[in-house]
Amino acid sequence: MAIQENTPVVIIGAGVAGLTLATFLKVAGITCIVLERRDRSYVQTRQRAGVVDARNVQMFERWSLADRLLGGPVAQTIDYRTDGVSRVFEISKEDAVEGRFCTQQMLVNNLLRVLVDEMGADVRFSVTDVTIRNEAGVAPQVAYADANGLHELTCVHIAGCDADRGVSRASIPAGILTTIIHDFGYAWLAALVEAPVAAHPIMGISEHGFVGQLPRGPHRSRYYLQCSLDDQLSDWPDQRLWDEIRLRTGDAGLTNSAVLERELVPLRSVVHVPIQHGQLFLAGDAAHLFPPTGAKGMNLALFDVDMLAQALISAVRDDDLAPLAAYTDTVMPHVWRYQEFSSWMTNTMHDAGDSTLHGTFCQKTARARLDALFDVPAAARIHSEYLRGMA
Ligand code: FAD
Numbered sequence: 372m373a374i375q376e377n378t379p380v381v382i383i384g385a386g387v388a389g390l391t392l393a394t395f396l397k398v399a400g401i402t403c404i405v406l407e408r409r410d411r412s413y414v415q416t417r418q419r420a421g422v423v424d425a426r427n428v429q430m431f432e433r434w435s436l437a438d439r440l441l442g443g444p445v446a447q448t449i450d451y452r453t454d455g456v457s458r459v460f461e462i463s464k465e466d467a468v469e470g471r472f473c474t475q476q477m478l479v480n481n482l483l484r485v486l487v488d489e490m491g492a493d494v495r496f497s498v499t500d501v502t503i504r505n506e507a508g509v510a511p512q513v514a515y516a517d518a519n520g521l522h523e524l525t526c527v528h529i530a531g532c533d534a535d536r537g538v539s540r541a542s543i544p545a546g547i548l549t550t551i552i553h554d555f556g557y558a559w560l561a562a563l564v565e566a567p568v569a570a571h572p573i574m575g576i577s578e579h580g581f582v583g584q585l586p587r588g589p590h591r592s593r594y595y596l597q598c599s600l601d602d603q604l605s606d607w608p609d610q611r612l613w614d615e616i617r618l619r620t621g622d623a624g625l626t627n628s629a630v631l632e633r634e635l636v637p638l639r640s641v642v643h644v645p646i647q648h649g650q651l652f653l654a655g656d657a658a659h660l661f662p663p664t665g666a667k668g669m670n671l672a673l674f675d676v677d678m679l680a681q682a683l684i685s686a687v688r689d690d691d692l693a694p695l696a697a698y699t700d701t702v703m704p705h706v707w708r709y710q711e712f713s714s715w716m717t718n719t720m721h722d723a724g725d726s727t728l729h730g731t732f733c734q735k736t737a738r739a740r741l742d743a744l745f746d747v748p749a750a751a752r753i754h755s756e757y758l759r760g761m762a
Pocket residue numbers: 383384385386387388389406407408409414419420421422475501532533534536537538561636654655656657663665666667668669670671672
């Protein structure tokens with residue numbers, strides 16, 4: 372016999388999207404239950420993104436959470452290093468808000484501290500066999516299992532925050548969703564290394580392929596190296612990794628240091644639409660994937676849950692279902708605008724360097740786009756607004 376409970380909202384997934392949504396609901400006095408298939412220590416140590424953009428700093432300020440959740444200032448510059456020559460782009464701003472340093476791991480840890488340890492919210496780790504009932508005319512239900520047996524949560528709304536391979540999107544019947552995929556045709560080797568950060572974040576462009584160096588704390592950097600989709604981790608022993616970093620940054624004096632983690636990331640964009648069905652609403656990687664070049668994946672997950680939290684609050688507190696009904700239409704223009712930016716960044720950073728990818732014409736036009744960031748104030752302004760998430 373399953374253990375039965377009722378709650379207004381069930382959130383599936385305790386990543387950035389699920390935990391932020393739960394925190395916003397809790398601040399608004401709305402009860403929810405969060406279900407996570409991993410244990411707490413796994414969720415707290417997963418590494419990925421590094422910066423919360425200015426739009427989302429402003430969002431956390433609006434929810435009175437910025438200083439409890441986010442880290443300190445981050446460089447407002449990018450070294451677009453071309454053939455070993457540095458050109459430092461200064462991110463201009465039209466208001467006082469700046470992006471803040473906050474690794475994904477730091478944000479998740481702070482969310483868990485505020486949400487679970489301080490506000491006493493109900494986050495259930497290590498659950499298995501999550502299933503969703505979401506049919507017209509019957510109350511939505513989420514079932515799962517844990518060490519105590521089977522549970523059934525009857526609810527009003529379900530938030531699917533369980534990323535690309537979760538159960539939420541998969542529960543939507545065939546024929547409802549359209550999936551739009553763009554593969555860029557190459558991958559990144561993403562390596563977390565123990566090394567002091569450079570003076571500015573580096574986006575390195577050269578015939579040898581793209582290299583990025585992004586800060587992950589005072590003594591840690593994430594390096595990104597363009598590689599083939601066919602590459603295996605075994606193709607990238609430490610010596611090759613450091614040799615390629617030296618070649619692509621033009622920094623021959625850089626010494627090898629410890630590589631803490633490495634993974635291969637194919638560069639692709641994916642958008643699913645609509646991002647709601649019945650009483651199920653998708654947010655974050657469950658709804659879309661961004662290539663990491665523009666640093667927008669985590670930031671769009673935060674945008675989604677800002678919109679979804681406001682819509683759920685209107686529904687639960689004020690009985691106004693209109694914002695929930697409009698959720699997909701509210702979120703989609705922003706998602707496409709940032710897919711456009713991420714694709715601009717990805718094409719520009721790779722085409723400008725590697726002429727074997729799309730030929731000399733694409734290489735020269737990509738370099739012209741990059742030059743415009745330094746020579747055309749209007750181009751610099753729009754690039755800054757995209758980087759800040761304010762476009
Ligand atoms: P996740 O953080 O993946 O959380 C989903 C949660 O759901 C997980 O905890 C998972 O265990 C849980 N779950 C899954 N299935 C189930 C289930 N069946 N039942 C219960 N729980 C389940 N973004 C940026 O903004 N900036 C960056 O610089 C950046 N860099 C990146 C670098 C790399 C190498 C990668 C891979 C990604 C990067 N991203 C970046 C993207 C960013 O990490 C994601 O967009 C972000 O994690 C999405 O948050 P989420 O909450 O939707 O998903």
